[in-house]
Amino acid sequence: MTADADPGGLRRAWGWHAHLRDGGATPWRVWEGAGEPGGRYLPGAQQLELLRRLNAAGDVPADLAARVLEASAPGRGRPDLELSGAVEPRAFGPAPIDPADLPDEELLRVLAGLLAEDVLAAGLPESPRPRAIRPWRQRYRMVGDPVLADPRREDLTARGRPPGGRGSVVLVLGSDLGEMLVHEWTARSLGYGAPPFREWVGRAVRDTVPQRVDLARTAAVWRERVGAPRVRIVLDLGAVPRLVRVRRAPAAALPLTADAIELARRVGQVLGLLVAPPVRRDLLRRTLVPRLATSPGPALVLPARHVERAHGQATRMRDALLRAGYAVHGDPDGLLPTERPGVPEPSDAGALALGMRLLLEQPEKRGTA
Amino acid sequence: MSTRVLLHVGTPKTGTSYLQDVLFRNRRRLARSGILYPADRFDAHFLAALDLMRMPWGGLEAEAVGAWDRLAGQVRRHRGTAIISHEILATASRSQAGRALTSLGHGDGSEVHLVISARDLVRQIPAEWQENVKHRAALPYRAFLEQVTDPARDTRISSWFWGVQELPDILDRWGHDLPPERIHVVTVPPAGGPQQLLWKRFSVVLGLDGLDLDLEAERANPSLGVPETTLVRRINRAANQELDPADYRPLVRELLAHHTLSQRTSSPRLALPPDLHPWVGEVTASWIAEIEKRGYDVVGDLHDLVGAPPTTDYVSPDQPDEAQVAEAAVDAIKAVLLETARLRHVEAGLRAELLDTQRALERSYLRPTYRWRERSVRRLQEGRLGRGLLKAYRRARGRSSEPA
Known part of the structure; x- marks a missing residue:
């Protein structure tokens, strides 16, 4: 903000900047004070409005306020915008804006960058020492729906029962296809990245079902390797302890709301620019997810407009599994999409509110990533 | 600490690929003259820019982690002149630009010069659409123009376009902290001018005049004609869902667009629709007035930015000659067969x-x-x-x- 600054408007803007830095939450529209420049440049409307909302939500430490004001929204999108009324109308540059009119999406971009920095600074929690390997363990493989299989496999490994070994039975874990599609998107969002749910799920039901949650394809791959008698389709998760011969059921994934997954997806996009892909995945799953898991809110479900098509895919999957003659634990019709309580897509407003809460929590720094 | 840093921040489609190729291939010769072009791979500054701006780019960003700080560290350790160049830096925000300048030693002993190369919007607008198409976009030319001319600028396409093209705004973001004599605007000469004039302008501003450099280009970003761009857009529409970014780049962008379709130079060229010339004229006039007012060092002539008048034989890529598109498609199929x-x-x-x-x-x-x-x-x-x-x-x- 240099060339066409309106001195009166600019003084008002710097006054608002100082007010926000001091913890104020007055909207720009009604702000009437004035002040002197408090930095090399006036931050954009996105940064100022995010700080205002954080101030309204809780106590913002001075260092966090400074970080918000210096932050840039990562990735492509609208540039930092001028405050309407702070500059003279210009023939160039994006139009100034009243920050109250900014869509949540714009604030979420800035916030995701800050949260990614926090997650990186927090580092990875220390892993508990895995127990000694039990020589008499049931040899198994656990594949299929990643949200069902991955945490159970990791828990069993930590308990001295890693997968693999001669004569392993292959447990292909799954549930209804609607839930499995949500799980697949969740796993991608917490892994190497995914597009927005609306875009991704539309493609997934229109084209082929993703490999991991296409239980028929997954089972066929393992049948080729170990033969059909050693492949088990597990739709009743209560059967897992018996199949892997443990008394205590292996741990399941922490439940995440629709907005929590969306927030993790956006933080992951920025983390992908800060660390190598495997570290990104570990930071998301081990550092961010435990903080997100306590947040209340509705779960993500398959949108109603896709249920019919998913039903057709699930029917074909069920028929293929039965034709191949695998042992099925649970009801094969359990693959068909079923109505569940939840929302058909995450909301920017919800993800923003959750992200602000996490920013204000300021976790302890560990720095081991 | 470098005594002088020449930071070239854009804009795209102004001969930047050629410039960066010459600098990269001649980096040892430059070093003998005390000029550092810190790059161990030709796209090193691109990766650094992605890192600085935290910008995803089809998976390439994973290779960019920490690249800006490494680049800035090399510049700070060098005693002499250092050159950094990448056109996507044009879209950096003020805080990113501030961080970049500080990391290069601005305010701490280094003399940082900002260099921006600029070409008329009459050529830049169609060139940007074509660049979008070569990066998987499938939107028709008219839809692109509607987004670019919409004052709201609230789409990905329009915010990117103005972010990398709007000269006074880019100069505001990057140069608000620099004295005007350290800001150099290099204009791209009109089409049909002397071949080496643009290079001459770059070499003057970058202090390369008089150095014995190999100017034979190995990498360039060649342009496509109307039927060829239409063909790539149709390929995008058909294959985008199934072709991974890692495969798209070598197969569509490099093999088809750059190595095959760009060789077809007799087809109609992309141009700005005649009805948009008056609007472009107004925008350009305001930019020229603003730049003149600010007193930057202009290398070339600001009136180069006015651009050529409307062509009489304008061909819309949304209604191309289908026979020409079919010819281009045959060339593309032949290239794919030979590659296969x-x-x-x-x-x-x-x-x-x-x-x-x-x-x-x-x-x-x-x-x-x-x-x-x-x-x-x-x-x-x-x-x-x-x-x-x-x-x-x-x-x-x-x-x-x-x-x-």
Whole structure:
């Protein structure tokens, strides 16, 4: 903000900047004070409005306020915008804006960058020492729906029962296809990245079902390797302890709301620019997810407009599994999409509110990533 | 600490690929003259820019982690002149620009100069659409123009376009903290001018005049004509969902667009629709007035930015001559066939190598004792008793050879 600054408007803007830095939450529209420049440049409307909302939500430490004001929204999108009324109308540059009119999406971009920095600074929690390997363990493989299989496999490994070994039975874990599609998107969002749910799920039901949650394809791959008698389709998760011969059921994934997954997806996009892909995945799953898991809110479900098509895919999957003659634990019709309580897509407003809460929590720094 | 840093931040489609190619290939010769072009790969500054701006780019960003700080560290350690150049830096925000300048030593002893190369919007607008198409976009030219001319600028396309093209705004973001004499605006001469004039302007501002450099370009970003761009757009529409970014770049952007379709130079060229010329004229006039007012160092002539008048034979890429598109498609198919044939030969060579390796491995297994042991193990695995004996043997031997 240099060339066409309106001195009166600019003084008002710097006054608002100082007010926000001091913890104020007055909207720009009604702000009437004035002040002197408090930095090399006036931050954009996105940064100022995010700080205002954080101030309204809780106590913002001075260092966090400074970080918000210096932050840039990562990735492509609208540039930092001028405050309407702070500059003279210009023939160039994006139009100034009243920050109250900014869509949540714009604030979420800035916030995701800050949260990614926090997650990186927090580092990875220390892993508990895995127990000694039990020589008499049931040899198994656990594949299929990643949200069902991955945490159970990791828990069993930590308990001295890693997968693999001669004569392993292959447990292909799954549930209804609607839930499995949500799980697949969740796993991608917490892994190497995914597009927005609306875009991704539309493609997934229109084209082929993703490999991991296409239980028929997954089972066929393992049948080729170990033969059909050693492949088990597990739709009743209560059967897992018996199949892997443990008394205590292996741990399941922490439940995440629709907005929590969306927030993790956006933080992951920025983390992908800060660390190598495997570290990104570990930071998301081990550092961010435990903080997100306590947040209340509705779960993500398959949108109603896709249920019919998913039903057709699930029917074909069920028929293929039965034709191949695998042992099925649970009801094969359990693959068909079923109505569940939840929302058909995450909301920017919800993800923003959750992200602000996490920013204000300021976790302890560990720095081991 | 570098005494002088020349930071070239854009704009795209102003001969930047050629400039960066010359600088990269001549970096040792430049070093002998005390000029640092810090790059261990030709796209090093692109990766640094992605890192600085935290910008995803089809998976490439994973290679960019920490790249800006490494680049800035090299610049700070160098004593002499350092050059940094990448056109996507044009879209940096004020805080990113501030961070970049500080990391290069601005305010801490280095003399940072900002260089921006600029070309008229009459050529830049169609060129940006074409660049979008070469990056998987499937939107028609008219839709692109509607987004670019919409004052709201609230789409990805329009915010990117103005972010990298709007000269006064880019100069505000990057240069608000620099004295005007350290800001150099290099204008791209009108089409049809002397071949080396743009290079001459770059070499003056970057202090390369008089150095013996190899100016033969190996990398460039060649343009496509109307039917060729239309063809790539249609390919995007058909293949985008199935072709991964990692495959798109070598197959569509490089093989088809750059190496094949850009060779077709007799087809109609992309141009700005005549009805947009008055609007472009107004925008350009306001930019020229603003730049003149600010007193920057202009290398070339600001009136180069006015651009050529409307063409009388304008061809819309949304209503192309289908026969020309079909001709371009035949060339594209031929290129894909030749590339497939080449890859088949490579595959056959690799198969032969693999076969040789397998045979060598088998020969090493042909010792009679190995064959006897192998037969025994196979027999033992067929029965429960045999499997038990094998298990006991393996345990006694002290290491597990259990397969996964």
